[in-house]
Amino acid sequence: MNATAAAKVPVEYNDKVVRQFLLASVIFGAVAMLAGVFIASQLNYHELNLKEWLTFGRLRPLHTNAAIFAFVGNMMFAGIYYSTQRLCKCRMGNDTLSSIHFWGWQLIIIAAAVSLPLGFSRGKEYAELIWPINVAVAVIWVVFGVNFFLTLHKRNEPSLYVALWFYIATIVTVAMLYIVNHLSIPTSWTHSYGIFGGVQDALVQWWYGHNAVAFFLTTPILGIMYYFLPKAAERPVYSYRLSIVHFWSLVFLYIWAGPHHLLNTALPKWLQMLGMFFSLMLWAPSWGGMLNGLLTLRGAWDKLRTDPVIKFFIAGVTFYGMATFEGPLLSIRAVNSLSHYSDWTIGHVHAGALGWNGFMAAGMFYWLAPRLWNTKLYSTSMANFHFWIGTLGILLYVVAMWISGIMQGLMLNQVTADGLALKNTFLDTLQAIRPLMGLRVIGGAMFLVGWIVMIVNLWKTIRSGKPVNEVREVAVIQRGSGDTMGVKETFFNAPTTCTLGALFLLMGWIFLPPGADVAALVGTVIFTFMAIRRATQNSENWAGWYDKLLSNYLPFTVLTFVAVVIGGLLQIVPTVTVNNAKNVEDRVQKLYEPLELVGRDIYVSEGCYNCHSQMIRTLVPDVMRYGDYSRLGESIYDHPFQWGSKRTGPDLAREGGVRPDSWHYEHMMNPRSMSPQSNMPSYAHLKDKAFDQKTLPKKIAVMRQLGAPYPPMDATEIKMKALEQGAKIATELKKSNIVVRPDSEMVAVIAYLQKLGQFDAVEEEAIQELPKPGLPFPLKPVIPDSVRKASPPLAN
Amino acid sequence: MDTKKPSAPSEPVLREHVYDGIQEYDQKLPRWWLFTLYMAIAWFVGHWLFYYQLGYGSSDTVAIDQAMAEMQTAREKQMESISDAQLWEMSRDPKIVEAGKATFMTPGMCVTCHAPDLSGTLAGAKLPGLPLSDQEWKHGGTPLEIFKIVRRGSPDVTKGMAAWEGVLGMQRVGEVVAFVLSHHQEGEPITRAPDSPPAK
Numbered sequence: 001m002n003a004t005a006a007a008k009v010p011v012e013y014n015d016k017v018v019r020q021f022l023l024a025s026v027i028f029g030a031v032a033m034l035a036g037v038f039i040a041s042q043l044n045y046h047e048l049n050l051k052e053w054l055t056f057g058r059l060r061p062l063h064t065n066a067a068i069f070a071f072v073g074n075m076m077f078a079g080i081y082y083s084t085q086r087l088c089k090c091r092m093g094n095d096t097l098s099s100i101h102f103w104g105w106q107l108i109i110i111a112a113a114v115s116l117p118l119g120f121s122r123g124k125e126y127a128e129l130i131w132p133i134n135v136a137v138a139v140i141w142v143v144f145g146v147n148f149f150l151t152l153h154k155r156n157e158p159s160l161y162v163a164l165w166f167y168i169a170t171i172v173t174v175a176m177l178y179i180v181n182h183l184s185i186p187t188s189w190t191h192s193y194g195i196f197g198g199v200q201d202a203l204v205q206w207w208y209g210h211n212a213v214a215f216f217l218t219t220p221i222l223g224i225m226y227y228f229l230p231k232a233a234e235r236p237v238y239s240y241r242l243s244i245v246h247f248w249s250l251v252f253l254y255i256w257a258g259p260h261h262l263l264n265t266a267l268p269k270w271l272q273m274l275g276m277f278f279s280l281m282l283w284a285p286s287w288g289g290m291l292n293g294l295l296t297l298r299g300a301w302d303k304l305r306t307d308p309v310i311k312f313f314i315a316g317v318t319f320y321g322m323a324t325f326e327g328p329l330l331s332i333r334a335v336n337s338l339s340h341y342s343d344w345t346i347g348h349v350h351a352g353a354l355g356w357n358g359f360m361a362a363g364m365f366y367w368l369a370p371r372l373w374n375t376k377l378y379s380t381s382m383a384n385f386h387f388w389i390g391t392l393g394i395l396l397y398v399v400a401m402w403i404s405g406i407m408q409g410l411m412l413n414q415v416t417a418d419g420l421a422l423k424n425t426f427l428d429t430l431q432a433i434r435p436l437m438g439l440r441v442i443g444g445a446m447f448l449v450g451w452i453v454m455i456v457n458l459w460k461t462i463r464s465g466k467p468v469n470e471v472r473e474v475a476v477i478q479r480g481s482g483d484t485m486g487v488k489e490t491f492f493n494a495p496t497t498c499t500l501g502a503l504f505l506l507m508g509w510i511f512l513p514p515g516a517d518v519a520a521l522v523g524t525v526i527f528t529f530m531a532i533r534r535a536t537q538n539s540e541n542w543a544g545w546y547d548k549l550l551s552n553y554l555p556f557t558v559l560t561f562v563a564v565v566i567g568g569l570l571q572i573v574p575t576v577t578v579n580n581a582k583n584v585e586d587r588v589q590k591l592y593e594p595l596e597l598v599g600r601d602i603y604v605s606e607g608c609y610n611c612h613s614q615m616i617r618t619l620v621p622d623v624m625r626y627g628d629y630s631r632l633g634e635s636i637y638d639h640p641f642q643w644g645s646k647r648t649g650p651d652l653a654r655e656g657g658v659r660p661d662s663w664h665y666e667h668m669m670n671p672r673s674m675s676p677q678s679n680m681p682s683y684a685h686l687k688d689k690a691f692d693q694k695t696l697p698k699k700i701a702v703m704r705q706l707g708a709p710y711p712p713m714d715a716t717e718i719k720m721k722a723l724e725q726g727a728k729i730a731t732e733l734k735k736s737n738i739v740v741r742p743d744s745e746m747v748a749v750i751a752y753l754q755k756l757g758q759f760d761a762v763e764e765e766a767i768q769e770l771p772k773p774g775l776p777f778p779l780k781p782v783i784p785d786s787v788r789k790a791s792p793p794l795a796n
Numbered sequence: 797m798d799t800k801k802p803s804a805p806s807e808p809v810l811r812e813h814v815y816d817g818i819q820e821y822d823q824k825l826p827r828w829w830l831f832t833l834y835m836a837i838a839w840f841v842g843h844w845l846f847y848y849q850l851g852y853g854s855s856d857t858v859a860i861d862q863a864m865a866e867m868q869t870a871r872e873k874q875m876e877s878i879s880d881a882q883l884w885e886m887s888r889d890p891k892i893v894e895a896g897k898a899t900f901m902t903p904g905m906c907v908t909c910h911a912p913d914l915s916g917t918l919a920g921a922k923l924p925g926l927p928l929s930d931q932e933w934k935h936g937g938t939p940l941e942i943f944k945i946v947r948r949g950s951p952d953v954t955k956g957m958a959a960w961e962g963v964l965g966m967q968r969v970g971e972v973v974a975f976v977l978s979h980h981q982e983g984e985p986i987t988r989a990p991d992s993p994p995a996k
Contacts, residue, residue, distance in 0.1 A: 083816075086816040087815055087816055089816075157815065157816075159813060159815070161815040161816075161818065162820075227816075227818070230818045230819075231817070231818065236810060236818070236819040236820055236821050237818065237819070237820040237821065238821055238823055239808075239820070239821055239822060239823035239824075239825070240811055240820040240821065240822045241822055241823070241824075241825060242823065242825055243820070245825060249833070264856065269855060269856060270848075273843070273844065273847070277836075277839070277840035277843065277844070278840075280836045280839065280840070281833065281836040281837055281840060283832060283833075283836060284829055284830075284832045284833035284836065285833070287829060287832070288829065291826065291829065295823075416965045416967065416968075418870070418874075418965065418966075418967070419867070419870075420867055420870055420871055420874070420965050420966060421961070421962070421963065421964055421965020421966070421967070421968065422962065422963055422965070425902070425904055425905070425963060427903070427904045509844075510844075514849075517849070518849065521841075521845075618856040618857060618859070618860040619860070620860065620863050620864070620867075623860060623864055624867075624962050625962065625963070627962075629857070629860055657952075658949070658958045658959075659924075659958055660924050660956060662924045663909070663924045666924070674904075674908055674909075674924075675903075675904050675908070676903030676904055676908070677903060677904075678904075736922060736924065737921075737922060784848050785855075787848075788847070788848055788851060788855070
């Protein structure tokens with residue numbers, strides 16, 4: 001550890017890029033919140049869906065993407081660039097890369113802000129941006145990663161501080177998640193089909209979606225907490241060993257929790273169980289971060305009264321604790337059956353986004369601005385005002401959403417006295433939560449007001465100072481004094497082999513056939529006890545090894561990657577490699593006719609999935625309201641899947657064939673003519689717009705490539721088929737005195753909606769006969785559900 | 797505070813290394829915190845063992861199929877007690893008719909397509925629903941036939957009415973039918989529509 005201290009040289013930090021990211025985050029934060037207040041208002045006042053590009057379905061992705069990537073993204077980069085340079089005692093790796101990173105990221109944000117309202121969307125949450133922008137995001141992220149690791153490479157501080165561990169985990173994991181979830185085949189410059197469909201897409205999407213929360217909104221901010229909180233408190237961090245335990249358990253467990261977004265759905269049960277239990281196990285590691293934050297303030301609690309920075313940090317960490325307690329709670333299948341698709345989830349997210357991200361950002365900005373512009377904060381009382389109005393705003397928001405979610409959940413589940421009918425229509429429940437949705441707007445607006453006060457305060461602060469780049473005298477260390485750990489030392493040592501061995505056996509317990517699985521479990525227990533004994537007996541060796549690991553950034557990064565990759569591999573690979581036909585249960589969906597496919601793409605691009613799910617869960621109230629529960633095979637050709645995550649409107653999985661075409665026409669022209677007091681936007685603009693025939697043959701070709709069994713058709717045939725079906729619907733509508741173009745988007749969407757829920761029955765034996773996947777080895781891994789001991793009594 | 801006496805043996809270790817001015821204590825992990833982690837792991841292992849190894853608990857699909865089958869049996873039992881005569885009788889009971897009217901007139905329900913006056917037209921414009929106040933019945937006009945349509949929807953639901961039993965339940969379906977029948981007389985002529993499906 002003793003860095004051979006050579007001559008001290010002055011190092012000028014690149015603080016310019018920190019200032020740029022900080023300002024971008026402040027501004028885009030306001031934009032994201034403004035968009036949030038606006039779309040929240042649309043839920044009560046449908047008239048606010050002013051134009052087709054200002055509808056809720058298109059603006060909600062803009063709000064979420066702006067909040068995550070523009071606001072928190074820029075904030076994270078500001079914090080990482082500032083702290084990494086100081087923790088490594090050197091300037092960022094490369095100034096050009098820093099600039100490309102900054103400007104590239106802002107261009108991506110602008111491209112998103114233009115393309116989303118125009119209706120260009122991939123239809124997956126927080127992954128809506130179209131493929132050319134995806135490529136840009138991946139490239140810029142790699143630029144960021146290279147720049148960051150270059151900095152680590154030339155660092156003058158051999159040992160990596162805990163903040164850097166979290167940054168490393170962030171960079172590696174986000175790259176992995178983003179790339180896998182965005183794999184797609186383009187059909188044009190603005191449209192593509194993801195390579196995964198149905199359940200596979202659902203699993204990959206929520207592996208990504210949940211870990212966007214974990215590794216974009218949580219780990220980098222924890223890193224920022226570990227740097228800025230002790231700095232502001234001027235106190236040592238509470239516990240180094242808690243840092244170690246909670247870091248490694250957090251990054252390992254988080255990645256497994258994705259399926260908790262798909263509880264009680266058609267997702268195989270073993271995945272649901274893993275999602276639920278890993279979420280529960282995640283509670284303690286998350287609270288480890290909270291404890292290390294809060295307890296660092298021991299002996300400095302008096303600062304809470306005087307220093308707004310500490311106020312924001314402590315409130316932020318407290319909201320983090322609240323949200324990470326609520327998360328595991330919502331992941332329990334029984335709780336989730338009530339809360340899922342409701343406002344409770346929305347409240348949960350905002351406790352994190354406003355409370356944790358918003359307040360950590362504000363605290364960091366108030367601490368950084370005076371230092372970056374060499375001045376004093378303009379007004380402490382304005383910062384205090386920001387704190388209080390923000391806190392009240394979040395509380396109002398979260399409490400309103402709790403009540404709304406629980407109330408709507410209970411009302412939707414209510415049945416008549418004989419238990420054979422539902423008590424409330426969907427619209428009844430919507431009316432009931434309207435006042436609470438109104439309160440939410442007020443809470444959000446209060447938070448926005450606080451934010452604007454902060455902008456003014458920061459502006460005045462900046463005006464009173466001048467930008468400065470900090471210069472520090474740094475002892476340059478000789479290359480080669482650190483970073484010497486080889487593969488052998490990284491992997492073949494007691495801590496790594498014990499941990500990986502126990503985990504490997506644990507996987508054996510889950511995936512091995514009966515008999516072998518129990519043996520693996522017994523092995524896991526023995527191994528764990530052995531590991532604990534060795535760790536306590538040789539604690540100095542283990543600690544020494546870890547100390548050494550900390551001065552070797554590449555081995556540290558590799559081990560981090562191993563920790564995050566295990567969960568994803570074991571959940572996704574079995575589901576993706578298993579033959580598609582194995583994922584169908586007893587039904588397979590009918591192939592979309594060309595016109596229906598067009599309609600589906602319009603449904604996706606309008607963002608209908610933001611309010612309508614297509615997944616009837618295996619729950620009695622769901623089946624009573626929407627029909628027979630959804631089977632895996634019923635979305636097998638859906639690229640992307642549209643199971644949804646929120647029901648502001650009813651589920652549409654079996655909407656097809658339930659109502660006449662004329663109902664759908666009238667409903668889309670003016671939803672309130674058919675569903676009084678509905679809050680759905682009007683989609684009258686679909687009536688006059690001709691659907692896109694040009695790219696249709698290419699779309700069918702890509703769908704074939706992805707495994708949809710379309711018969712060979714040439715381009716004219718495909719277009720003719722679409723137009724014929726359109727003409728049929730137009731003729732049908734004419735009977736109700738409705739005149740509509742047979743090649744309009746309206747007709748295409750009606751065709752799609754009428755197709756929803758149509759399937760072919762699959763012979764039970766046909767499923768059985770398919771070759772089972774597995775390794776050519778006596779111990780073939782099996783999916784747990786297929787070998788469950790109890791033989792399920794056949795229902796049909 | 798307690799940090800003022802650093803030499804006491806119970807004091808936490810303060811690690812020597814300083815990172816840009818930041819130091820770290822090396823406090824022991826809080827016991828209650830470790831306990832929550834161990835409990836969560838134990839729950840996972842235990843639950844998995846019970847469900848997959850020992851086979852306790854039924855799978856989701858088995859459970860839901862069973863629950864829905866029980867409801868179906870209960871519904872069929874209720875059906876046995878319903879006849880044309882009984883529905884006519886109900887249609888003369890003001891209390892039942894009033895209840896049926898309330899359901900019928902609920903926004904988003906029957907009234908949306910069939911109009912408040914049951915004519916299927918609103919201000920001259922034709923609504924998606926057929927008139928219920930005349931004597932022409934596309935799917936049959938006996939009380940039980942009307943009852944069936946309300947319960948199950950029209951034979952081809954893409955061209956007609958949705959099934960309402962799931963939403964309303966048998967009792968309210970009966971009340972709504974009674975309300976509709978209250979606009980008619982027992983024994984009045986029933987004509988089939990030109991586009992009626994062929995009678996069985």
